[in-house]
Amino acid sequence: MNPRIDIHLSKLKHNTKIITDLCKEKGIEVAAVTKGFSGISEIAQAYVDGGARYLADSRIENLKKLKDISIEKIMLRLPMTSQVEETVAYADISLNSELETIVALNNAAEKLGKIHKIIIMVDLGDLREGFFDEVELEDALLKMKKLQNIKVIGVGTNLTCYGGVIPDETNLGKLVEYGEKIEKVLDTKLEIISGGNSSSFHLLEQDRIPKKINNLRLGETLLLGREAAYGELIENTHHDVFQLVAEIIEIKDKPSHPIGTIGRDAFWNIPVFEDKGIMKRAILAVGRQDTAGASIEPVDKNIDVLGASSDHLIIDITHCDREYKVGDEIRFNVGYGAMLALITSEYIHKNMID
Structure with missing residues (x-):
């Protein structure tokens, strides 16, 4: 699920x-x-x-x-x-x-x-x-x-x-x-x-x-598996006890910079974009309502997280070795803030693995 x-x-x-x-x-x-x-x-x-x-x-x-x-x-x-x-x-x-x-x-x-x-x-x-x-x-x-x-x-x-x-x-x-x-x-x-x-x-x-x-x-x-003063990882511990898994719902080649006058986004911020030309962009069925905009890191190191709205997470898969398709799952390691939000969200299924 x-x-x-x-x-x-x-x-x-x-x-x-x-x-x-x-x-x-x-x-x-x-x-x-x-x-x-x-x-x-x-x-x-x-x-x-x-x-x-x-x-x-x-x-x-x-x-x-x-x-x-x-x-x-x-x-x-x-x-x-x-x-x-x-x-x-x-x-x-x-x-x-x-x-x-x-x-x-x-x-x-x-x-x-x-x-x-x-x-x-x-x-x-x-x-x-x-x-x-x-x-x-x-x-x-x-x-x-x-x-x-x-x-x-x-x-x-x-x-x-x-x-x-x-x-x-x-x-x-x-x-x-x-x-x-x-x-x-x-x-x-x-x-x-x-x-x-x-x-x-x-x-x-x-x-x-x-x-x-x-x-x-x-x-x-x-x-x-991390101390919280400086963020250093602790030897011989797992850092992937909690992982977010989200599904791709769209893949399109699109510009990297929005077209038109840029105002405030849904969270009342004025976004800033770097123009990298056309890129392969994927949308995942998860958003800031679930992660609170906190830290998530794709397990696939060739994926870049571009941003999110309430219910959509947008990623750049241009340089991935794998040929992703709609319906594929993307896995993320999470920081403390994202973990807290994901666990609290009623829209995120909690999957216990022994």
Whole structure:
């Protein structure tokens, strides 16, 4: 069925084992992030089979899909107060930075007869979520000590995702200091010092990650075999776990430059074209509605992607060795953004391959 995304489960299990083994050598456990594939349980099971310690997602809807997998679940996005009961019901652990929300989680946990575990998020400069003011943090911690159904088990941070700040020994060293402060205020020993996401993996490879960091929240690294700070591929991992397959619906020889006055396209951009003369152009039955215009790379290196509208992807097949015809399939490797969009699109068939 086309268009589709082929998902190679054995390759994902392999990636997970390679990477979790590397992490374990450094005393680090992996929270495997499932949001990149919308929490599909068959894919998440490959994580578990590969050695992941936790499953983690930003959306309750995805955590619900994972409820029958017997491994601890982490809610990555700060919980909405309107979803505290669901958070407690479907997540064993949640990341938090607002006292009001933590109190609401405590009340929901009391109602459900549970103890809900939380990781306190601190902002080290990327300016997304997390306590930024140390006085505010200490004041909040003192109030948390009075909550009977909340257990603070860790401290964490997020880097790169918003501000692009690269993790290093300095900012992750500061995270360790925050952890020591939290332990002192709460008179407890933290179980988790979570040193960020796939952008922190390069520090582990270079043996530069602070020794007290014992958790990483990894998605892209496992799914695409790539660290996220510099985009470097990880040795002995698969980079084609997810592949887009789209079908040719037209092949014509046409000019490479549009004819007429050029205005804005369907996405309100003014396109720019290079005149390369007549070329053999193919149209595929997939578009920006499915890929969000994010990175896709043809497996056939002689194909150039020219552009896309909502429902059509236009490629140049002029220099291909293969004589493509209407109905043929074109295969693409995908970046994280394209993978996320393709999995989310209801128009893309999800094809699981063992």
